[in-house]
Amino acid sequence: MNKILVIAILATNVFTAARAQVTITLKDVKEINRQCERKIQRLQNLLNKISFKDNNPADILSSIAESYDDNSRNKIFYNSKINFEDDINPHSDAGNTSNVLAETYLKDFNIKYEKKPEFSVDFTDIQYSPVKIKEYMFIVVRYTSNFGNRYVTDSTNYVPRRREAEIRVEKAGGNNWVTSILKIRFFNPTAVADPSEIEVPVRLDSLSTVYLTPTQLKEEQKKDSVANDVRLKSEAALADQDFELAKKDINDGFYEDALDLLTKAEQLKPFDFLIYKEILHTKRLIAENTFQYLKNAADVAKSEHDYANAITNILFISVYV
Numbered sequence: 001m002n003k004i005l006v007i008a009i010l011a012t013n014v015f016t017a018a019r020a021q022v023t024i025t026l027k028d029v030k031e032i033n034r035q036c037e038r039k040i041q042r043l044q045n046l047l048n049k050i051s052f053k054d055n056n057p058a059d060i061l062s063s064i065a066e067s068y069d070d071n072s073r074n075k076i077f078y079n080s081k082i083n084f085e086d087d088i089n090p091h092s093d094a095g096n097t098s099n100v101l102a103e104t105y106l107k108d109f110n111i112k113y114e115k116k117p118e119f120s121v122d123f124t125d126i127q128y129s130p131v132k133i134k135e136y137m138f139i140v141v142r143y144t145s146n147f148g149n150r151y152v153t154d155s156t157n158y159v160p161r162r163r164e165a166e167i168r169v170e171k172a173g174g175n176n177w178v179t180s181i182l183k184i185r186f187f188n189p190t191a192v193a194d195p196s197e198i199e200v201p202v203r204l205d206s207l208s209t210v211y212l213t214p215t216q217l218k219e220e221q222k223k224d225s226v227a228n229d230v231r232l233k234s235e236a237a238l239a240d241q242d243f244e245l246a247k248k249d250i251n252d253g254f255y256e257d258a259l260d261l262l263t264k265a266e267q268l269k270p271f272d273f274l275i276y277k278e279i280l281h282t283k284r285l286i287a288e289n290t291f292q293y294l295k296n297a298a299d300v301a302k303s304e305h306d307y308a309n310a311i312t313n314i315l316f317i318s319v320y321v
Contacts, residue, residue, distance in 0.1 A: 022133055023201045026212060027175055030224045033128050035179040036141050036167045040123055042067075042076050043165075043181065045271050048119040050110050051149060054280060064106045077102045078168055078180040085185040088112050090151045090158045094186035112152050119273045120148030130217070131200045137169040142187055162187035239269035246278065255286045 024032075046067055050060050066072040068080040084105040085097045089112075092098075100108070129140040143165075147158035166183040202217055204210045212220065242265040249258035262279045269275060 022137070023203055023211075024131060025203050025205050025208075026217070026220055027205065028177070029131060029202055029217070029221070031175055032131060032139060032169055032177055032179065033221065033224075034228065035177055036128065036139050036169075037126060039076055039167055039179055039181055040126060040141055040143055040165060041271055042074070044121055044123045046076065046106070047109060047113075047121040048271075048273075049276070050106065051113050051115050051120060052276070053115040053117045054277070056280075060110060064103070064110075067106065068102060076181055078182050082181060083183050083185075087145065087161060087163065087186065088151070089153075090147075090156045092186075093161065094188040097186065113147065114149035114152055116149055119271075119276075122146040122148070128221075130214070131169060131202075132197045133200050134194070134196050134198070137171075137200065138182065139167050139169055141165045141167060235268040239265040239272070239275065242268070243275055243278070246282070250278075250282060250285065255282055255289060258282050259286065 046063060049055060049063050063074070066074040068077040068082075069075055080101060080103040082102045083099045084102060085094075086092060086100050086105060086108075087097065088105070088109055089097075123143045123145055125142075125144045127142045129142075131137060131139050141164065143163055144160050145163045146160050150157055164185060164187045165181050166185075167179050168182045170178045172178045202212045204212060242261045246258040246261035246265065249255070249261065259279065259282045262275060262282060265275050266272070266279060
């Protein structure tokens with residue numbers, strides 16, 4: 001037998017055996033699912049920011065770049081070259097689409113999807129596959145994509161479509177995991193399963209030799225889902241408190257303090273349109289109350305003989321001197 005072929009077969013057998021020995025715990029599964037859900041929600045939030053009419057074009061491009069930047073806390077994708085099955089064209093579906101890179105998809109979405117002064121992208125009915133392994137560990141998250149605005153090219157409205165994201169899962173020590181989206185495609189119910197994909201066995205805990213059956217795992221995930229809903233409601237309540245305090249600070253002129261509170265609120269409730277809109281508003285207020293901005297405004301008012309506004313801006317300037 002050809003030596004190269006023998007080596008290839010041996011390597012394949014070793015790799016398959018190594019994969020078969022990989023196990024995770026129930027605690028791992030819960031953490032992986034939480035992270036994967038957050039990744040899908042972050043994608044939803046990114047698309048909403050891109051299509052938000054009042055957003056600054058430079059901020060949009062910055063958000064796009066951060067979504068595949070290894071050093072960004074807002075990273076969503078494995079890198080800028082991952083594949084999207086393009087759904088920006090409302091006439092596309094499984095088997096009738098083109099593959100584009102993440103960077104291209106996001107920049108096309110910025111141009112081809114209608115912008116309005118509210119959030120219009122909503123991902124619903126999120127479902128998880130078991131954790132699987134091939135060359136790497138991953139999970140498939142299936143969801144319904146709802147685009148509320150229109151396709152700019154021909155003003156066509158969108159209908160809900162089922163999508164799925166393949167999310168890479170990597171161990172980062174302890175119960176810490178790193179997740180990043182590798183592929184996004186249309187859900188195809190007739191697609192043939194890849195025989196090289198193996199479900200990762202799930203143990204009850206790190207010391208246990210007991211493995212959960214698929215039914216037991218679903219029951220545990222259902223319990224975790226209920227607990228997660230309680231946690232999200234608690235975080236939403238805290239976010240609402242910070243939001244109200246921020247509005248008071250804005251009224252009192254404490255814009256930096258307000259922005260800190262709003263940033264905390266957004267971390268607790270990251271997909272809230274009102275919080276995001278208030279953040280943009282507060283950033284504009286901060287920019288408009290810098291020394292240079294007020295000086296320019298005073299100079300303009302003076303040149304136009306609008307002395308009342310000139311004096312007002314000079315009084316504000318005195319805060320910075």
